[in-house]
Amino acid sequence: MDFGPYLLLASLEGAVGAAVLALTALGLSLVFGVMRIVNVAHGEFYMLGAVIAWWVTSMVGGHPALGFVAAMVVSPLIVGIAAAAAERLVLRRLDYDPEATIVATIGLLYVIQQLALSTYGADARPVAAPIDFRVQFPWFGYSGYKLCVIGASAVMMLAVWLVLTHTRVGLMMRATQHDPETARAFAIPVDRVYAGVFAIGAMLAALGAVLIVPIQQAHYLMGHDPLLLSFIVVIIGGLGSLRGTVLAAVIIGMSDGIISVFFSPTLAKILATLLVAFVLVWRPAGLFGARPA
Amino acid sequence: MSRAVGLHIAVLAGLALAQFTLPEYHHGNLARIMVLAAFASAYNITFGYAGMLSLGHAMFFGAGLYAAGLAAEFGGIAAPGGLVLGVIAGALMATVVGVLALRTTGVSFMIVTLMFAQAAFLTVLYFGEWTRGDEGFVIASDMRRVLGLDLADPATRYWAAFAVFGAVMLGSLAVARSSFGRVLAAIRENEERTRMLGYDVFRAKLMALAVSGAMAGAAGAAYALLFGYVGATFASIQYSILPLLWVLTGGAATVLGPFLGTLLMFYLIDVSSSFTTAHMMIVGFALIGLILFFPKGILGTLRERVVPWLP
Numbered sequence: 001m002d003f004g005p006y007l008l009l010a011s012l013e014g015a016v017g018a019a020v021l022a023l024t025a026l027g028l029s030l031v032f033g034v035m036r037i038v039n040v041a042h043g044e045f046y047m048l049g050a051v052i053a054w055w056v057t058s059m060v061g062g063h064p065a066l067g068f069v070a071a072m073v074v075s076p077l078i079v080g081i082a083a084a085a086a087e088r089l090v091l092r093r094l095d096y097d098p099e100a101t102i103v104a105t106i107g108l109l110y111v112i113q114q115l116a117l118s119t120y121g122a123d124a125r126p127v128a129a130p131i132d133f134r135v136q137f138p139w140f141g142y143s144g145y146k147l148c149v150i151g152a153s154a155v156m157m158l159a160v161w162l163v164l165t166h167t168r169v170g171l172m173m174r175a176t177q178h179d180p181e182t183a184r185a186f187a188i189p190v191d192r193v194y195a196g197v198f199a200i201g202a203m204l205a206a207l208g209a210v211l212i213v214p215i216q217q218a219h220y221l222m223g224h225d226p227l228l229l230s231f232i233v234v235i236i237g238g239l240g241s242l243r244g245t246v247l248a249a250v251i252i253g254m255s256d257g258i259i260s261v262f263f264s265p266t267l268a269k270i271l272a273t274l275l276v277a278f279v280l281v282w283r284p285a286g287l288f289g290a291r292p293a
Numbered sequence: 294m295s296r297a298v299g300l301h302i303a304v305l306a307g308l309a310l311a312q313f314t315l316p317e318y319h320h321g322n323l324a325r326i327m328v329l330a331a332f333a334s335a336y337n338i339t340f341g342y343a344g345m346l347s348l349g350h351a352m353f354f355g356a357g358l359y360a361a362g363l364a365a366e367f368g369g370i371a372a373p374g375g376l377v378l379g380v381i382a383g384a385l386m387a388t389v390v391g392v393l394a395l396r397t398t399g400v401s402f403m404i405v406t407l408m409f410a411q412a413a414f415l416t417v418l419y420f421g422e423w424t425r426g427d428e429g430f431v432i433a434s435d436m437r438r439v440l441g442l443d444l445a446d447p448a449t450r451y452w453a454a455f456a457v458f459g460a461v462m463l464g465s466l467a468v469a470r471s472s473f474g475r476v477l478a479a480i481r482e483n484e485e486r487t488r489m490l491g492y493d494v495f496r497a498k499l500m501a502l503a504v505s506g507a508m509a510g511a512a513g514a515a516y517a518l519l520f521g522y523v524g525a526t527f528a529s530i531q532y533s534i535l536p537l538l539w540v541l542t543g544g545a546a547t548v549l550g551p552f553l554g555t556l557l558m559f560y561l562i563d564v565s566s567s568f569t570t571a572h573m574m575i576v577g578f579a580l581i582g583l584i585l586f587f588p589k590g591i592l593g594t595l596r597e598r599v600v601p602w603l604p
Contacts, residue, residue: 038400098400099346100584106534107580114573270415277408280401281393
């Protein structure tokens, strides 16, 4: 294959990665933006989403699409409930102290990982794609499902944006983000907003995982890389800035995909992590963030 | 001699004597615990006294581990030299990381240290030809000798672990009782006020990181040389989280807390492994439970209620 088509293939792979990364990182960014806490267990909510998706699709018989649609509904729902419970039982009692929250979510990470290992096991298991067709380019055929992932992710991000900017719930979230004290004075149930935001953040990660699971297999350790990449994206995009997060996810996801095709993936990751560390050192507000972190 | 110094010397004396009474299995465990406790004490300097939440200490432990391991494997440098190299590697790495990472504070500092540690871990994997990556390598037994004594021998190993832990613990005690330690505590309580009082906050934090890095490097080198194995696992994020757990359990900003925490968590996992393999669950619930109900840890709570003089 020539360089041109090869680059196109690498870009497509990068775009699929970027689409899922954007959804996952958006969840982390939302939680950080509104609640000012770092959720270290975010990658485990992603893993949980994938594992539940496998579980749902294996229960539902018939056409793979049936099971997949069921997974798209059930998986984020269960993950959202689990996240809301964790928020109620643990984070709220810590008063959202940033450092105590980090320690508690590290604990949560281990608990969820062990739960998955003990019930689901250490095997990686595939989920059948809901649709099966190939888009034929002049040089190679490409999975139609992967193209759908890009579209689905874009639609969901648009939905999040619409909810945030055009609904009452979104207004409450933005008000809480802006100033929790004043929001409370205006009778906004800040406590419930926090629980909701934490659940929505986890659900976005679960949705990203359901989308990716027909491409990658579900595995109990799969949350590690998305967590680090989401951190990277949220930082580069500017802590708390949703638009920056999506933009950074596209840049990081695309370049990660392209660099991994042409160079060693390990080297790509070393460069990416170092780059992020240096961005944070010199631009603590991130590349696109206006507010100081 | 104050009762604080007396207490610490009594603990060390107890540890020195314990080896003659302990059964073989616990004897071996205690040697391992002392080396890991040295690592936890190193973490305590930055997290406990200076209040910096780092998630990158595995890279300092790993620096010591690989400095000693690679020096033995490729340089033919035996145990005492390896330990010195480990201390230097840990301190150097901490200083370089500190100069960069200390431009940030709080959550950003945690993420920057995490990123640097991840880059260091991936670097170990990338140079797999020499480091053997995840699989790791075993240090040749003729490199594990000090003054003609074999470090693989349980008694020698215990004394060596005891020496490393004793040095680190007395170092921590010296830091805690010095004016430097008080400046660190002041930074932890209120960084702005400390700066306003005229202290060089950046310098104090960098010093704390360098001291912590040197101690962690010593622990890493000792771990490699005493137990003879060097692998990438010891540089992974798990080894940044474990010292946090140990210090939180025992009590942050107490000199004996890291040892107590390491001892308890080691045996909690050891005992529980006879009826469950769910170690991560125990670690997870321990972290959540501690931060919810005992944020000061065992000795921190004791100091608050019973023994206010505990350093």
